[in-house]
Amino acid sequence: MQLPKRRHLAFGAALGIVLIPGPALAHSFGEVFTLPMPFWLYGWGSAAALILSFLLIALSAGNALPATSTGRDLSQHRSIRLMRKLHLKTLAQSLSVGALLLCIVSGLWGVRSPYGNFNMTFFWIVFLLGASYGSALFGNIYSVINPWYCLSAAINRFCRAFDRARVTWPSWLSYWPAILLYGALIWLELLGASTPYVLSIMLLAYSLLNLVAVAVFGSRNWFRYGEIFSVLFALLSRLSPLEYIATDRGQAAKHTEPGKLQLRWPLAHLTDLRVGHWSLLIFILFMLSSTAFDGLHETTLWKQWFWLDLYQNLLRDFSSSNPLAAFPQMRQWFVYWQGFWLFASVTLYLLAYLLSLQLGKWLANSSHSITELALGFAPSLLPIALAYHIAHYYTLIQTQGIKIISLISDPLGRGDNIFGTANWLQRQFIPDANTVWHIQLGSILIGHVLGALVAHRLAQRLFEGERKVILSQLPMLALMVGLTTSGLWILSLPH
Structure with missing residues (x-):
């Protein structure tokens, strides 16, 4: 049975409202260009x-593709040694934490326009997109400048017991926390009201979650299995011709020898990836x-x-x-x-x-x-x-x-x-x-x-x-x- 003509017109008007693009919230930034x-x-x-x-x-x-991902060690290259002398790693970590804090501050006290506020552009595009593509090109740099790891490491310098695993990470749990958090992130991006203020609240909550998780499970387990971006960027970095082998988390706090940088065939390291859990x-x-x-x-x-x-x-x-x-x-x-x-x-x-x-x-x-x-x-x-x-x-x-x-x-x-x-x-x-x-x-x-x-x-x-x-x-x-x-x-x- 067909709707009467008047109802057709009414429904057409309602549908027209739905099909009109929103002011600026799809993907948190309006339409993707297709x-x-x-x-x-x-x-x-x-x-x-x-x-x-x-x-x-x-x-x-x-x-x-070569049978192994073994590559050339670049750790002692002159440019890498110069970067160490200039303490660029420390500078990058400081900028990473500073950017996180600025995202939170600008969302809480800045303008409400997604286009006029720093935190929306920085988080959704510079960080999420830029770090994804950067990981595929330059390796897992995020493992070095992860702002939440930097914060937990700073706390651990004043409280040595902070980064001590109090609960063993269950084998059955594996990467499920990262999946749940990743699902929440995508839902916020696509379906949620992602405004600068909401984003700041989410970043504050996520920062607190990371610190609590590190205090319970230790940074080694949490940043391997639970933290969204650590899992995401580590996977994408497998596509890179560069591999950064970071210093062991437990040794990093003691400022021992730096990590290792290797040059390898693109995709070769991907074939060495062992996915051990559903x-x-x-x-x-x-x-x-x-x-x-x-x-x-x-x-x-x-x-x-x-x-x-x-x-x-x-x-x-x-x-x-x-x-x-x-x-x-x-x-x-x-x-x-x-x-x-x-x-x-x-x-x-x-x-x-x-x-x-x-x-x-x-x-x-x-x-x-x-x-x-x-x-x-x-x-x-x-x-x-x-x-x-x-x-x-x-x-x-x-x-x-x-x-x-x-x-x-x-x-x-x-x-x-x-x-x-x-x-x-x-x-x-x-x-x-x-x-x-x-x-x-x-x-x-x-x-x-x-x-x-x-x-x-x-x-x-x-x-x-x-x-x-x-x-x-x-x-x-x-x-x-x-x-x-x-x-x-x-x-x-x-x-």
Whole structure:
């Protein structure tokens, strides 16, 4: 039964309100730059390129990656020794803690505009995006300048018993705390009211949580398993040609010998990553699925699915048949709907991943358990996760991230000009549409090709004989093609 014409008009008005972009809160900064383009051409072309890459990898027997991540030691290079003499590590740690404190202060007492307040641009773009890409390029520098570790180390200098593990970290707990915190972070970014004030409160609460966790579990366990950014950036740093081996946490407080810096083949260290628990696999999959969901949940198609199809066919029977009267309740339900699919997305990715592994296990007639295969191939997902991240978010650095140069002179948004840069880069930077689309296309395609390369190397360790290796990877190839085309399809959808 169709709605009367008047109700159609009323519902159209309500839907129009929903589809109007918000003032500045999606991703905490407005829309990510995406562009509708002819999907079929890019989809078929990318699938063909991925299949061709798979054939080339198979023919080369996966020898494009070295068997070990052992690299060249750069610790004694002149530039590194100079950095030590200049105490750049101490300076970087001080700046890291100072930036955290400034984020909290500017959010509590600065302007409420996300664009005019220092903390929103610094945390969501300079820190979260910049450190993610920086880790993939330059290694796990975050392990050295982590502001929460620096704070706990400073407290430990005055109270030696502070960083003493009072409770042993249970093996069953593994990385689950990091997953819960990461889920809360993504929910705040995509669905929460992420304002400068809310962000400051969250940073204060998270700082307190870190200090309490260090006092209970010790810094070694907490910053390995529980702290979100330590887990995230350590995973992404596996893609880097540089590896920083930090001084043991227990020895760091005694100011013993510095850490070691190694230069290695890109991705080689990734094949040495041992994912020993399902929680770490779930974390990696959530990196993938949450980014894909982010690209989908702001599209017109997604909103119409809820506000038109679900409402007219089901939900109006539980609220009101008058669309305008039902709108407030439906808007709240829409938030729950979004949250459900954000966290359900990782289940869908996990099922697709396990299905492809099970098919590969049958084809290769392998005796390995599905758990061994799932954990064993998990590192191959990291290049894809980074590629998704770049495709969806890199434009934010160009459009808003560069504004940090002016915001640093006026962090509270009150007209200050501390460093003389407050009036710099005031004009709006709009990326070229064609350039954005092709960078998005290239990043997703390259990420999947690198993932296939890493998966082939890992398969050589798990299966005997090149024939079984290739057979085991055919379902994974199908999964890669599916992820590539679905990722491009999401990017092509109108917002």
